[in-house]
Amino acid sequence: MSEKYHNNFLKEVEEMVEEGEWVKMCMQCGVCAGSCPLGPHWAHPPQEIFMMIRAGKREEVLRSDSMWMCTSCYNCVVRCPRKLPITHIMHGLANYAHRLGLSPKNQPTQQFATLFWNNLAQTGRVNELKLSLGIYFKDGFAQGVKNAMAMQSVGLGMVKAKRLNPMELFGGHGVKDKAGFHAMLKKAREIEDRRKNFA
Amino acid sequence: MAKKTYSFYPGCSSQTKASSDNYLKSTNSMCKYLDIELKEIPDWNCCGASIGYAEGGELPRITLSARNMALSEQHNPGMDLVATCAACWLSTRESKERLAHSSQTLAEANTALNEAGLTYKGNQAARHMAEVLVEDFGFDELKKGVKNPLQGIKFAGYVGCQTNRPFGLAGESFENPVYLDNLIEAMGGEAVPYDQKVTCCGGALAFSEPEKSQKQIKDIIESAYDHGAEMIVTPCPLCQANVEIYQGEVNKRFGTKFNIPVMYYSQLITIAYGGTAQEAALDGQLVRATKLEEIAKK
């Protein structure tokens, strides 16, 4: 249980979240909030999230879908007068919330990000066709067909332009040293989880 | 100028029949004209891109880039690592900085790399192809190879985010970088000033949150149109894809009638250097760049 304006949650963020130790350095100028391209879609802009962390609003922060609005454009990072790596803190918070299972259900960016990672982790390189289909079908088969139909012209155009290969569905690009690649990722994950005391 | 050799990291989208197949092809052509040899990093892997954060976490992401850099160091020693994809470059360079900054991260990454029999040393620079052009050649030098100047064509140089922030090219401004404009002008084209040069295209959220991010794409194209641009030029595969592919969607959503080609600088250079439409992979455009095709026919 985090108490209001006590440091419990801030400390948790500092320990568990990528670049979380920067949160305390925010001076609430709000330049990040105003710089974000998807700003209007943030229920809580970054600077407010930082204040909420300091105010101990753990649930509200981790259950928020705000961090998932980050497009990784780095506008906030280059403008922040305190040089906070805001993009990474947002990524870190999202990742942490996701690991805890607190992030909102069916958050589309979360789903996409998961698909993306799993996709690349499988072969070492992204299979764009499977990734696209994965997005279309994330909400079930029927919705998937609908989505795919809607984007059909785009897909065909890409195929025609030789920028999408239907054959990718059956294999496609990947690293050769799959065993080494998988072992490496597994190890990295292990080390990080151990450091952060994740089960 | 003497031949230049770089360790090349093409990235997932710049593979045969991947979404920026045309970027790869035109880059290869451009390099041929510039006497650049690109030695592909053997068995490179995905950089994780920015969007990898949710599932990937910090160390796995850094390790992805560390593997590429380790492979590059091992197989292409003494060269700079060069990426064409903005996200690949950014991930690589960011990882490089983190590895340099924290000995703990370095040790951890190497422990993981060890599983694949690799070690990261950190002795190569991680650069974007645009840096190579601007810094190793320079605009005057680049100008020399122009055979078919792109005269009379107005381009909107769309720099976007990740070649520009947080690192950017040395000496450039975040709000108004000019290297792309200078490149366009060097090729004989006209770079129109417009106010969405560094606006985010929505990045990966173009896929996950189309209704939110298409406003971005609309603003970019609209401003380019309004300022007289006939084509958009970009250094980033995701920018290219988002701005080109979603024009139809944007038109539907906003009632616009956009139909503007979105090109890579490498295509412009190839054409200006006298390359063919095929060399420049102009057939890879969803919206055809007819004016460039005409020049290529000359």
Place this chain on the structure above:
Amino acid sequence: MADMKVAAYICQGCGLGDRLDTAALAGVAKKEGKAALVREHEFLCNAEGVKMIRDDIANEAVTHVMIGACSRRAKTEAFGFTDVAVSRANLREGVIWCQPETDEARETTQEMAEDYIRMGCAEVKKMTLPEGNPAAVTERTVLVVGGGVSGMTAALEASKAGYKVVLVEKSGALGGWAAKLYKRSPGKSPYAEPQDTPVADMDAAIAADANIKVYLNAITSKTSGSPGKFEIEISTESGSTATEKVGAIIQATGFSLYDANNLPELGFGKSANVVDQAGLEALAKAANGGAIKRPSDGGEVKTVVFVQCAGQRDDTGKHLPYCSGSCCSTSVKQAMYFKDSNPDIDTVVIYTDLRMPGNGEDFYRSGQNKGVIFTKGKVSSVEASGNQCKVNFHDLILNDQTAIDNADLVVLATGQVPNSGVDIDTKLKADIAAAAGDNSLLKAYNASQVEGAVQPISVLNLTYRQGPDVPQLKYGFTDSHFICFPYETRRTGIYSAGPVRRPMDMVQAMEDATGAAMKAIQAVENAGLGRAAHPRSGDLSFPKVRLEGCTQCKRCTVECPFGAIDEDEKRFPVFNESRCRRCGTCMGACPVRVISFENYSIDTVGSQLKAVDVPDEFSEKPRILILACENDAYPALDMAAMNRNVYSAFVRIIPVRCLGSVNTIWINDALSSGYDGVMMMGCKHGDDYQCHFVKGSELASYRMSKIGDTLKQMGLEEERVATFEVAITDIERVPQLINDYAAKIQEIGMSPLKGF
């Protein structure tokens, strides 16, 4: 003194020769100005022209020089003759540059120039070269009142410059507020950590300094005399009294913390765990780097809340309206006391604006980096419950009415109240009114004194007629209220330093004290030479008074902005020349005109205005006298002319030291000699006064408000005398004011008093 010999020089350069008939001007100087020697020169300010004048002084025994050329503000190096009396007729800026270059204007332009020649000659004849006070003496010792960091700094710095110092401290030890601190906020790069206070080092330095004599447990029970020769009575707690002679005084009496007992809503007095910043320092000193314990029970402190602006920046009228400027930094420092001993202690600073200017930003960052939490919010109340407190506040960022439930310690940042002694202003205002015949204010004041409970205790116990302490400004601070001249108090040779004059931190206080020491030794030097201090620095003239004519009306003694004039037993004025700033307010106040300066007097101005050739009432050429403050209005007129902004040819302008020096006799004389109007141009007065003599323009407007009766007696319209506030930037407004006024005079018609 040698016989007076007046020489007049008329320049023909800068277009004067083209626009004016300089031969005619020379004739005026000779015939009407009675100049013994008159010369024209085509370029008077060049080496040759100046040499000509110098030669005349050397070879022709010229004692008085009238220069008809440019403004007195121009070419000062060329015409800066120090061995003769000099007047300047302003023919360039005052005539040809402000008059149209047309044939029609030629006549009035020439008339203007001729009048200025007459005026220049008349003025210089009434001037004598100030000789200075041959009796000027000085004590090269500085008194410092207050032994805190400001006072100690002032003492050490004055000593380092080679001056002796007497340091008087009320308590039993030096160090003041700083001695109560565990640490101070940083004053050096990298501005990241609290530092030790300088008290121990300074204490040792003072003890080792033979130049500095320290009185502890002592007060200045009597301060008499004036700069260069103050006599100080120092009384100690033990009852002994010592006397010291000093040349200048620095008042560095510091501040007291605002009384947190006024803040029961913030829990002070209700819980031992609510302390002010001094309370926290005491706890930190006791802990000496170890864990600070909870006052109520000695329990562990896990959570500390700092409430900024407690009883400050208050708009309800109940508490301090101002910001003390140093409390944000102090709270950050105090939060570090906790963080440095145990980073797990939660420290929250609740502020509305975090005010840590300059390198304070680094200290703020350092606080954040140590994990101090900063919350923009407004605290509404602090409730005590058991050994903890609940701090209720509005989080302004999250727009949340919220609370910190379990604070072990709450620190109230209550701010600085100056230890400035007695506020003499109310009494002084009453005295001024009484001297002018209105006793109502004085009665009210006396009544309040009877009813009044506790009176503040005087710091300096000055024997000055105007009261025992230096005048205060808003909220009791003794600051000068000048921006460009922060040390100029209204008591010459007495300088304030440190938080007594403005809320400030230690870095500023030490800088301020060094500056005050500079001014003090300068006052010592000036007194020894009989020279005026700012703003008429170096002026050797001082008021001469014909006491035999004095009616003991007290106007000069109460009106002097600098408290320079005392009263003797017979209630005659006693002029303390080294306190005097030479503004002439006394001269302006004197109804019987017995006060004057060697180079500025009732006569120097009176003779000028009388020298003007006033045409008869049928001439359609009115004459308007302008008395313009030389500090702002006169430069504005000069610059208007540099811009070639044209104004009426009917005005004749006389610069005055200050409107406060304007004696109503000049107005009477002007009107009775047939002038059609009098404009007075002085500086803004009131709270944001711009008068360099602080009260001069205000007193002038006070006097002029009563001139209506005089005008009525003379049968003249009220509009014939008008007062204007003019700023130095009014280069377009001033010509407009003049032209509007000239139009108005023409509307009213010519004065009926011409030709009498």
Place this chain on the structure above:
Amino acid sequence: MTDVIATNQTILVVGGGISGMTAALEAAECGKNVVLVEKNPALGGRVSQLYRYFPKLCHPTCGLEINLRRLKQNPRIRVLTMAEVTAITGGEGDYTATVKLAPRYVNENCTACGECAKAVDAEVPDAFNYNLGKTKAAYLPHKMAYPQRYVLDPSIIGTADADKAKAACKYGAIDLDMKEETVQFKAGAVIWATGWKPYDAAKIQPYGYGRYSNVITSVEFERLADIHGPTKGKILRPSDGKEAKNIAFIQCAGSRDENHLRHCSRICCMASLKQTNYVREAYGDAGKSTIYYIDIRAIDRFEDFYQKVLKDPTVSFIKSKVAKAVQDEKTGDVILHGVNTEGYHRYATPHDLVVLAVGMEPSVKGANIPAEIVSDSSGFIEADPSNHAFFGAGCASNPLDVNRAVQSATASALRAIQVVNRVARVEG
């Protein structure tokens, strides 16, 4: 040749702004000999380019007038203008200063009659007005310039204009053969009072200074409000000369920002609060000022001023660091984008004119001072014993308001006097 008489008991004051003038005057009025070196052709420094001071709203030229009068009558101060110190060698009580004097092309015969300016055709950017307007290439720097002497811009030397100027001067004041010269002289102590310069606003890219004509700096705004300025005191915006009634003030433009200046420049909050008064003075209730801020730092009794402005219904305050400015190409309005962090309110607000409250940086950064001195991370001179008898004063030592700068200068005068008095005791 310029001749400077100085000894080890002379105090060298570098910088003729309010701090340098104060230090020089206070020392001289204490009987010390001073050489005052100023880079510009006239004394007065940056404050002479301000319209009004806070909090009294009085005019800086008023204090300048008094200081100039003190200076004119004080024979102990030697003033060198158009002069820059290029080296300071030696040590406490025994320094040697090398000073480079740029040619003014006008000698002491000048009467400031202005005939040369009439004769010359060429115009040059008016530096006194931050290049917002132009001035003749023969010019008096400003109306209160001291020395009151014209200057020929070097760009016309060798042109017909220079000859015209020379021909127009009846007093032999124009000397086209003047050359740069270098003088060396002794000094016992050095007061470095070179003041501050506004942070280069073009570096704050999101605000578009330099790209957008209607984004200006606070120092430029002072010139717009001043009767001696390019608009004669009218607040008109650069793009179209339209009356700028709806004005935004962006605080911390460069200050408190690790991408720009680490420190808080102290004065900018008060400066903007003051400037809202200019808007009110010009347009009354029709004016509108909006202050975008992080913290309003109206410390000590300046709080009164802030409270007064807070009550002005034409002024609003938004706690926000503005994210971005965009000038509308058609209307010329500048739209500010950002978020009010008090409760999270997004805005995109058009203004007629945007004023950047630019931060202060030292005119000469510590590293560039031609002597061995200790300075802080922003280049301000630190008070440090290893600086020996080299003392920072005013804004060369810290971002200060005028009042504090003068205090600092007065203190530095004493520190210098302590040194020369020691020298005097030794030399006897």
